[in-house]
Amino acid sequence: MGVTPFRKEPLTDFSQGLNRAAFEAALSRVENQLGRDYPLIIGGEEVFTEKKISSINPSQLDQVIGYVARGDKDLAEKAIQAAVHTFESWKRVAPEARADILRRRKHQFSAWMVLEAGKSWVEADADTAEAIDFLEYYGREMIRLAQPVPRIVIPPWNFPLAIMVGLTVSSIVAGNTVVLKLASNTSVIAAQFMKILNEAGLPEGVVNFLPGPGGEVGEYLVQHSLARYISFTGSREVGLRINELAAKTAPGQKWIKRVIAEMGGKNSIIVDREADLEQAAAEIVRSAFGFCGQKCSACSKAIIHKDVYDTMLEKVTRLTQQLKVAPARNLEIDMGPVVDERAVEKIMDYIEIGKKEGRLVTGGGRGKGNGYFIQPTLFADVDPEARICKEEIFGPVLAFVKAKDFDHALAIANNTEYGLTGSVYSRNRSHLEKARDQFHVGNLYFNRKCTGAPPAASTCPAPIPKPAAPTTCSNSLRPNWYRKCFD
Ligand SMILES: NC(=O)c1ccc[n+]([C@@H]2O[C@H](COP(=O)([O-])OP(=O)(O)OC[C@H]3O[C@@H](n4cnc5c(N)ncnc54)[C@H](O)[C@@H]3O)[C@@H](O)[C@H]2O)c1
Numbered sequence: 001m002g003v004t005p006f007r008k009e010p011l012t013d014f015s016q017g018l019n020r021a022a023f024e025a026a027l028s029r030v031e032n033q034l035g036r037d038y039p040l041i042i043g044g045e046e047v048f049t050e051k052k053i054s055s056i057n058p059s060q061l062d063q064v065i066g067y068v069a070r071g072d073k074d075l076a077e078k079a080i081q082a083a084v085h086t087f088e089s090w091k092r093v094a095p096e097a098r099a100d101i102l103r104r105r106k107h108q109f110s111a112w113m114v115l116e117a118g119k120s121w122v123e124a125d126a127d128t129a130e131a132i133d134f135l136e137y138y139g140r141e142m143i144r145l146a147q148p149v150p151r152i153v154i155p156p157w158n159f160p161l162a163i164m165v166g167l168t169v170s171s172i173v174a175g176n177t178v179v180l181k182l183a184s185n186t187s188v189i190a191a192q193f194m195k196i197l198n199e200a201g202l203p204e205g206v207v208n209f210l211p212g213p214g215g216e217v218g219e220y221l222v223q224h225s226l227a228r229y230i231s232f233t234g235s236r237e238v239g240l241r242i243n244e245l246a247a248k249t250a251p252g253q254k255w256i257k258r259v260i261a262e263m264g265g266k267n268s269i270i271v272d273r274e275a276d277l278e279q280a281a282a283e284i285v286r287s288a289f290g291f292c293g294q295k296c297s298a299c300s301k302a303i304i305h306k307d308v309y310d311t312m313l314e315k316v317t318r319l320t321q322q323l324k325v326a327p328a329r330n331l332e333i334d335m336g337p338v339v340d341e342r343a344v345e346k347i348m349d350y351i352e353i354g355k356k357e358g359r360l361v362t363g364g365g366r367g368k369g370n371g372y373f374i375q376p377t378l379f380a381d382v383d384p385e386a387r388i389c390k391e392e393i394f395g396p397v398l399a400f401v402k403a404k405d406f407d408h409a410l411a412i413a414n415n416t417e418y419g420l421t422g423s424v425y426s427r428n429r430s431h432l433e434k435a436r437d438q439f440h441v442g443n444l445y446f447n448r449k450c451t452g453a454p455p456a457a458s459t460c461p462a463p464i465p466k467p468a469a470p471t472t473c474s475n476s477l478r479p480n481w482y483r484k485c486f487d
């Protein structure tokens with residue numbers, strides 16, 4: 001049977017009153033459901049536990065989003081046995097991903113993300129659209145995917161719908177069964193998604209829902225003799241630990257475990273002497289401060305040709321100072337809160353480091369309000385060897401670095417152990433060609449921001465050969481692998 005071609009889910013136009021009203025209504029509906037209890041789901045059975053994960057609204061710390069049951073090693077054992085048991089029947093069934101069920105509740109899922117993850121309306125809408133894209137994409141890709149096995153899926157909290165859905169659905173459409181070990185911060189959104197899978201008619205035991213601490217439940221699953229495939233997205237530190245643990249053979253283990261680990265980034269935008277500076281400035285600000293810089297793809301290093309450095313610094317500073325930081329519940333914000341207290345501490349530590357390594361131009365402190373707000377922060381004249389130029393901060397902190405020429409800019413961009421995304425703004429074709437060869441990243445963009453990779457939809461005029469994979473970014477399951485385009 002033929003399938004219709006993949007089409008990217010359109011984003012919501014919030015300038016339309018009807019769309020704003022529909023989103024407001026979804027927020028109100030979700031607010032009426034706050035504070036509920038959510039069970040684990042193992043082999044289709046709901047399991048409530050004594051210990052619970054309390055999920056709170058990072059924009060408003062006294063608001064509880066929900067209480068989610070907390071897995072432990074015994075429950076992890078049950079979940080893996082359920083996945084192995086169900087695998088025997090599921091591997092013979094070829095289901096379709098039912099994107100329509102999620103599409104009908106689009107705003108509702110986005111509303112959960114506004115409240116639980118602190119995403120702005122626009123960022124939450126894009127996350128939901130990407131989740132729908134993954135359902136559509138993997139529904140079509142199922143026949144090309146690997147031999148089925150029981151899988152462990154470990155997503156991060158920062159794309160609480162899109163990445164969790166992408167990792168889970170890419171597994172199940174190919175006939176795998178899944179133990180889904182969630183990030184605790186955003187487990188209510190995932191609990192809502194479990195309801196959708198149930199409604200779509202997914203048999204019990206195909207996806208087993210297991211929130212719980214990474215060090216305890218995650219490591220137990222990864223080391224289990226029956227775990228055969230681990231799909232992980234998260235920090236480099238945890239990804240490398242999982243890779244190491246999975247490489248050790250457990251007693252009774254028959255198969256060599258396979259690990260897909262998509263990890264962190266330290267991403268640069270290069271602005272050349274000949275470039276559209278207005279566009280570059282606006283998009284540096286979006287890439288650096290959209291969702292508070294809490295994207296693996298976020299720009300945290302702006303590398304600027306010396307001839308346009310002062311102009312760019314002035315433009316980016318002005319735009320940064322205009323950003324409105326406030327609770328994510330309101331449409332008219334540019335930045336909501338960061339996700340939790342740990343994130344606040346880590347980011348504020350980096351800001352203190354930045355004060356010693358560069359010149360603080362704007363920001364540098366906590367934002368106002370009863371939430372995890374941090375001001376968008378810009379450091380200028382940062383040395384390429386500075387820590388804030390090399391380490392992933394995962395927050396709203398941007399370093400400006402001056403380059404002598406284009407080759408120097410590329411060398412600064414590549415001066416990191418990460419290799420995830422990067423952009424070049426230039427009108428010089430030979431510089432773009434050079435970047436195409438020498439900029440060491442997984443996703444490279446020309447004259448476009450470095451966040452917001454579209455699943456499956458390539459705008460490249462022609463395919464370009466794939467280079468050796470960067471050491472800390474394995475995107476092998478991602479449909480957007482190594483896209484280099486002019487747009
Ligand atoms: N490359 C990508 O596509 C991509 C996408 C999104 C996020 N990220 C990265 O993810 C990070 C932010 O997400 P995070 O804070 O959730 O990351 P994290 O590594 O702290 O956690 C990711 C997941 O791993 C689990 N975990 C933690 N310790 C574990 C252990 N010892 N064993 C097994 N599982 C364990 C967590 O509970 C969570 O579910 C950033 O570094 C970001 O760059 C990468």
Ligand SMILES: N[C@@H](CCC=O)C(=O)O
Nearest residue numbers: 158295296297451452453
């Ligand atoms: N898909 C997102 C990155 C996900 C990581 O956090 C982007 O391309 O900006």
